[in-house]
Amino acid sequence: EDLKMPHIATWWCGQRAARDEVLARLDEVAIEGAYRRGVPGFDSNGPVLASELDAADRQRLVDAITARGMDYVGQEVVRLSTMPVWEQGLLTPRPFVLRVFAAATPDGWAIMPGGFCRIAEQADARAVSMGDGARAADVWVVSDKQVPTATLLPATDKVRIRRIAGVLPSRAADNLFWLGRYLERAEATLRLVRALGSPSGPNKGTAASAQSAERIQRLLVAWGAISQTSRAAAGRITAEALQGEERFGSALSLVRAAQRTATSLRERLSPDAWQVITEMAERLAYEVEDDDSVLSAAELTLQELASFAGLAQENMNRAAGWRFLDIGRRIERAINTTRFTRQFAYDEAGDEDLDILLTLVDCQITYRSRYLLAPILAPVRDLAVLDGYNPRSVAFQVTTLNEHIAAL
Structure with a gap:
């Protein structure tokens, strides 16, 4: 099916209208660098929440966006679904994001079944909490009927003798x-x-x-x-x-x-x-x-x-x-x-x-x-x-x- 979930709303502060929108809703958005991971001028490897900054850092962020808005983007803060993980003998809810893969085919783009998800180490379900340290898990799509097996490995009775492993990278x-x-x-x-x-x-x-x-x-x-x-x-x-x-x-x-x-x-x-x-x-x-x-x-x-x-x-x-x-x-x-x-x-x-x-x-x-x-x-x-x-x-x-x- 066509994707039903929209992209996370994002405003590039290099445009005046978008910058004014971000500054007006500063407590509701996460600030991220436009061209690199982290926020310019702040010691962070991911987004910064203005609502969690003290007064001095908040004003410094406002001044930086006002002076060079092109270096920043504001992003809607969304809440993630959770999945159970096994931790210290208990099933504990943890936020996760699902990553799927698309393949280009002669008939157009095809979404491959399954994928993998990134699971946050913290219970904070906001998307900005998905930073370094997240674990990964495969996502399997279970069929309700038997699936034919396929392998690219050669049959054991048809192995060709090789003395060179192949081209040296x-x-x-x-x-x-x-x-x-x-x-x-x-x-x-x-x-x-x-x-x-x-x-x-x-x-x-x-x-x-x-x-x-x-x-x-x-x-x-x-x-x-x-x-x-x-x-x-x-x-x-x-x-x-x-x-x-x-x-x-x-x-x-x-x-x-x-x-x-x-x-x-x-x-x-x-x-x-x-x-x-x-x-x-x-x-x-x-x-x-x-x-x-x-x-x-x-x-x-x-x-x-x-x-x-x-x-x-x-x-x-x-x-x-x-x-x-x-x-x-x-x-x-x-x-x-x-x-x-x-x-x-x-x-x-x-x-x-x-x-x-x-x-x-x-x-x-x-x-x-x-x-x-x-x-x-x-x-x-x-x-x-x-x-x-x-x-x-x-x-x-x-x-x-x-x-x-x-x-x-």
Whole structure:
């Protein structure tokens, strides 16, 4: 049938006659913003009832409507029907609104049977009380006779074998790409934290020298892990780089960014992978008390990052989604290795700076087994930048990126 209930009467205050009508009936209408949710100038997420305002706020509302009526609408206050809800062991009446759906067909608009209703949490039956916090319920239309069943699911004996789930949505590809970048960037920050606060090489018992520490701090400032102020004040630089909530480049901020990104990818990540990301965020949020705690948290988080990399490498299907995740990791690793090399493998670099570079790119064992010498500039540069067999070299990342792009 044609709809029998009229729309709720609404007046746009941008027209003089409508504005005068609203101001004359101010206690009988609800005021709402014309272009956005809430009322301009008032801290509200929904309509405002002038009858419930004190004298000062009421006058402020009148002045605002008079000055810029175009920003406001007045709406008739209607009372809603109620339905029973089960609450604390009792059936209690609660106001509700019914939402139905209309479908465009070749023969015109058709109202679909059923729908859903929004149920207010308060007993106030006025329509303006239907704000945030309302619950929802499906509305079913019960037939008085048997209804034929229909399903779009395929018959079990006619399932086609599929090895690719389908086209990867662009949003999922983007999220996977940035998940890889955030986690790799967090790993680079953690490696710098570890290098700054722990022995810089296998045969050294002291932390990085002042010159090497200066270079590490320069990198941490450059990518937002610490501020220039904290760098000048020294103190707990490693703690800020580890868990500074206001620093976008801190390990905590990066892992939280990865967690937010992973939230929209839950159906593409295994429970183990999700658990690793969650545990990293929880560990880094726990306040550290001293330098030893900082290093311990950094070490444990690096181990968890390695766990995630292993899960992605061994458990994730090699479809386009995995490639975008790995592309993000490879791009970020290439950038970070290049930055490390520029800082610590400069032309006059000494043993300590080269040793720190080998630690940052996780190549200490490889270098010692190949050369049996203290760090020398040319071999260290080759290992970090050009060695195609080293999974942390820039060359390895470029080769892998080319393979992914060719496959895509």
